[in-house]
Every structure is written in C-alpha cells, then in structure tokens.
Amino acid sequence: MGDFTTILEENGVWLNPRIRTQVVKAFQESDYCLEDLKKAFVGDDKLGFQISKAINYPLLPPKNLLLTVTTKCNLKCKMCNFPTLNIDNELPLEKWKELIGEGYEMGIRSIVITGGEPLLNKGVLELAKYGQKKGMYVSMQTNGILIRESQVPLICESINNIGFSIDGLEKNHDFIRGKGTFQKTLNAISQIKNQKESLEVYVVTVLMNHNFKDIPKIIENMKKWGVDKLNIQPLMPNNLDYTKKDEKQSLWVKPENIKELGAVLEKVKQFKKKGVKIDNNEYHLDRFTPYFKGELTPSDFECYNGFKFISVWSTGSIGLCLGQIGDVNTSSLKDIWYGEEAYKIREQIKHCKKPCMQNCQEL
Ligand SMILES: C[S@@+](CC[C@H](N)C(=O)[O-])C[C@H]1O[C@@H](n2cnc3c(N)ncnc32)[C@H](O)[C@@H]1O
Ligand code: SF4
Ligand code: SF4
Secondary structure, three states: OHHHHHHHHHOOOOOOOOOHHHHHHHHHHOOOOHHHHHHHOOOOHHHHHHHHHHHOOOOOOOOEEEEEOOOOOOOOOOOOOHHHOOOOOOOOHHHHHHHHHHHHHOOOOEEEEEOOOHHHOOOHHHHHHHHHHOOOEEEEEEOOOOOOHHHHHHHHHHOOEEEEEOOOOHHHHHHHHOOOHHHHHHHHHHHHHHHOOOOEEEEEEEEOOOOHHHHHHHHHHHHHHOOOEEEEEEOOOOOOOOOOOOOOOOOOOOHHHHHHHHHHHHHHHHHHHOOOOEOOOHHHHOOHHHHHHOOOOHHHOOOOOOOOEEEEOOOOEEEEOOEEEEEOOOOOHHHHHOOHHHHHHHHHHOOOOOOOOOHHHOO
C-alpha cells in the first residue's frame, strides 16, 4: 500500500522494516482511510492516536516521557506498592540525560519526573535543568517532604510544573501517608509559591473510600494552599502491576458509599463549571462510579497506553501496562518504542478486559 507508507514517510514516521507488513495490513483492515491519515498529521491528534491504536503502531510522538528516576521512597503510603520494592541498580544521571535527548529526537516535548520519591535521586534537579535546556517542558511529581529551603530556588528554576500528593484533609491524608506529612507537604507548596508565584502547582489526590468526602473541601482550599490545579486519581488495586485487580479492598470505595461518591463527583463537576482547574474531564469523572462498582467495561473507556507516553523504569526497562517492551541499557528508545515487542503488547492491550482508569491514558 504505497500511499500509506508514503504519507508516513512524508510526515517523518519511521516504519520499522521488521513489522512493516503487519502494520500496513492492519491499516488496510482498519476502519480508517488515507484521508483520515492525512488529517491525523495536520493537527488532529485524537484521530492520530485512534489510528495508531487500530494499527498497533505509533503515528504521533508520545506526549510525555515519564522518568521513574528511583523506586525508593521516604514514605510508606497505605495505597502504594512502591515501598515493597528494593531495587538498587538505578540508571546513572548521564543515561537519563541521554534518554531525554533521544526522546527529543523522537518529537517528545515534555518530561515527567517521578518515583518512588524523585528527590531521593541526588541528580534529579540537574536532570530537570538539563531537560529544560533541551527544550522539554519539565514536570515533577513528589510528596514534597524532602524539599529543603535551600533547594527551593533551584527547583523553581528547573521545573515548569510541580505536582504534590494530597490524599485528603489533614486527618485522612496523615492516616494514609503518615503523621505530620500533610503539614510538611503544605509547607513545601507554600515555599515554592513564595519563591515563584507563577510556577504551576498541581495536586494529585488518590480517591479512596476513607477520603472521597474530603474532595470538595480540598477544592475549596486550593487557593489558600497555593494550588493551581487538581487531578483526582481513582485508587488502583496495585500501582506496580496493572493486571492485579483485586488488592487493597479495605481502601476501595464500599458499595454502601457509591451513592455518596456520585454526589461528590457532581460537586466536582460544578466546581469545574465555575472555572476551578480540575484535570479530570466529565468523561473521566463519569466513569469513577462504574469503576468502583466493578462494572466498567473496555467499551466504556478508551485506553491509549502504549501510545500517549513512554515510561522508563529506574533500571532502564520500558514497560507498557501489560508487559516489558525493552531495556534502554541494550537498545535505543526509538528501537524499543517502534519494535516488535511493543507491537505485540499493544495488540494485547486492545483486549484489556478490566480498564484501570488511569486518566493519563484517555485522550
Ligand atoms: C507513586 S507516586 C510517586 C511520586 C511521589 N512519591 C508522590 O507520592 O507524589 C505517584 C502518584 O501515584 C499515586 N499513587 C500511589 N498509589 C496509588 C494507587 N494504588 N492508585 C493510584 N494512584 C496511586 C500517588 O499518590 C502519587 O500521586
Ligand atoms: S505514593 Fe509516593 S510517597 Fe507514597 S509510598 Fe508511593 S512513592 Fe512513596
Ligand atoms: S485500561 Fe489500559 S492501561 Fe489500564 S490495564 Fe487496561 S490496557 Fe492497561
């Protein structure tokens, strides 16, 4: 199918010769035509990701490069699986920098630095600064506890957008994250804002049974705390292994609370309508209730794992939610992302039976 490959070539998409035949065949068998393909390359990103999904091959650069610069952590939050890990062989700073360069070459313009607790990686701020110099928009997700006053100027210089975790008002947050952590995180936010008002600060709240009723109050307090934006993340049964769907039952929203959850989500929508910056769109918010009821089906939730971001693990392995696709110690980011293993796992992702509701995956 000459025209298909010509359009890809004209738009700078590398078609891996090893899987070329499968990709071309998948496009021929898809519901998309060459006109759609052309539209995808002139600004219709949504269509671009949809066609990519249909053919198991990325046509557009991922939106983000997610760097898990360490899996170690200073906290033991009740809902998080990272504290169960004990991994030492983290990539050195030079390798992380190299990856940012490779990502840039692939057309990625945004990096998200996370962990574990990213500030436990001594080189993290140098890395952020390097990312910015390379032309990346740099975000970091942190619990905020380790931020020292002396680091605040460098953080504000090196990062475009910083996310803190707040999992409820003080009592419920501290129940999950440890005594005193709420005040320490708020203190970190205020130090950042005092240093640089214009730096965007967002908060991630994991929605669980014990804390969902706090969400309207969190929203009401955002301004006072110096928070610009909120992202509500429904609890995952296991945030290291998406295939495990039945853990953490004690934190899961209980059936008797589902109705009240619905009412809270309606309030969230009202706040959004009034202009409060809340990342979750209505599409996402409307799926929280069926998710917690265990009734969400694949046709209810479009997932773009494998297309929207590349996630590099602290050791250098790259995984999609359903399996590893390569290792940057032995292959380039480009070879992994456009490789045969990625092609296979993307095919499996299409058949995911129980969506995990990570909002970063929907368009
Ligand atoms: C793994 S943490 C790493 C960054 C940093 N340590 C922090 O807590 O913000 C990234 C995000 O995942 C969230 N998280 C942890 N466990 C989760 C779970 N079981 N389901 C959904 N999100 C979870 C955290 O609350 C945090 O917002
Ligand atoms: S959520 Fe963040 S702070 Fe809490 S244990 Fe996990 S990695 Fe650490
Ligand atoms: S919804 Fe997507 S990211 Fe989540 S488990 Fe299914 S395929 Fe993976």
